[in-house]
Amino acid sequence: MKLYSGPLSLFTAKVRIALAEKGLAYERVEVDWNSRDRYLPHHLEVAALNPKGQVPVLVDGDVVVCDSTLILIHLEEAHAGTPLLPEGAAGRARARQFEAWADEIVFPAVWGVIEETFYPAAPEGRDAARLEAAQARLAQHHATLEKELAGRTWLCDGAFSIADIGVMVFLGAAASMGVPPSQEHVHLAAWMQRCGERASIQDEFAEMAAFSQAALAG
Numbered sequence: 001m002k003l004y005s006g007p008l009s010l011f012t013a014k015v016r017i018a019l020a021e022k023g024l025a026y027e028r029v030e031v032d033w034n035s036r037d038r039y040l041p042h043h044l045e046v047a048a049l050n051p052k053g054q055v056p057v058l059v060d061g062d063v064v065v066c067d068s069t070l071i072l073i074h075l076e077e078a079h080a081g082t083p084l085l086p087e088g089a090a091g092r093a094r095a096r097q098f099e100a101w102a103d104e105i106v107f108p109a110v111w112g113v114i115e116e117t118f119y120p121a122a123p124e125g126r127d128a129a130r131l132e133a134a135q136a137r138l139a140q141h142h143a144t145l146e147k148e149l150a151g152r153t154w155l156c157d158g159a160f161s162i163a164d165i166g167v168m169v170f171l172g173a174a175a176s177m178g179v180p181p182s183q184e185h186v187h188l189a190a191w192m193q194r195c196g197e198r199a200s201i202q203d204e205f206a207e208m209a210a211f212s213q214a215a216l217a218g
């Protein structure tokens with residue numbers, strides 16, 4: 001298997017974590033990224049494989065899968081290794097719903113934080129109102145998760161799943177950029193700690209932190 005991967009791509013991070021959790025070997029092709037041009041020009045092979053030109057892209061034999069959510073489902077259907085979806089339709093629906101929620105609802109707030117804190121400021125300066133709005137939306141998501149995680153070890157019954165991967169990647173990134181859950185969110189904080197103790201997630205965040213430090217320094 002070959003994974004086209006972005007060094008700081010949170011969508012690729014979801015896939016890298018799933019591959020590590022499932023213990024699957026793969027070749028990693030890192031696309032270029034820098035804080036000014038971001039992913040442009042697109043990697044030629046990625047542009048040929050994905051009409052959107054985006055990473056992650058997985059090439060698994062003859063099968064090409066673009067989009068992190070679709071890749072997570074493909075890994076589950078096509079490969080053995082630790083399952084990352086619960087048993088049964090209801091559990092699977094819950095896991096997929098959380099994973100989609102993370103991408104569609106949580107990520108836009110995290111993106112606001114990334115653009116207003118991590119990327120170089122636009123010539124007209126930082127947009128403080130955008131950052132504040134993103135922080136407020138994240139606080140709402142933290143409160144939702146605090147309720148969901150009361151009495152639970154993981155977001156879905158039974159075991160760690162794609163739901164935990166999707167949500168943790170974005171909330172962990174927000175926390176690393178100065179927007180962690182507030183102290184009253186004890187269930188959420190405990191869950192984030194449990195996630196962070198897993199080697200797959202620890203390694204992923206350590207690698208992204210080292211890369212972003214080097215990128216910002218250079």
Ligand SMILES: N[C@@H](CCC(=O)N[C@@H](CS)C(=O)NCC(=O)O)C(=O)O
Nearest residue numbers: 009010011039054055056067068069
């Ligand atoms: N919905 C896609 C989003 C992928 C995405 O936004 N990838 C970014 C990096 S995190 C990218 O390749 N951006 C380059 C571009 O859009 O030009 C997924 O889940 O994989």
